[in-house]
Amino acid sequence: MRKIIAILFISTFVQGCSILDPEASPTSAALAGGLGGAVIGGGIGGVVGSIISNGDIVRSALLGAAIGAPLGVVAARETHSNQVTGLQSENLQKMKSNQMLINSQERDIEDLRALLEADRPVSQIDAQPTKNPYTGATLGNPIR
16 A cells, blocks of 8 residues: 555656646646646545545545546646746747847947948049040040
């Protein structure tokens, strides 16, 4: 009996750890929670059945498992939902800070572009007309 209880306790502990993984799917978290709730409820029901005089240990354990399974599912789903919500809010905060950094860097780039435009040498067109203005295609003789 002690070996069975120890095995059930260890399996519950291992299954309970999968609930804490926010990357796990909600279904697997609910399944692990239901299994854990059933094992814990069955254990508590068995203990209560053995304490009560004229109590049926098996029926108490089954009743405890039947009550513990849905409670485990609900608790696991809620825990998983809270963890996912927490991760989403952390990621949103990171995205906002990254966007502010990107906007700052874009402003710096625009300022540098404006400085380059201001420092660029501009060629001045000679305003004096030449003696022989270019009037079309030539083959080496500009006066033609």
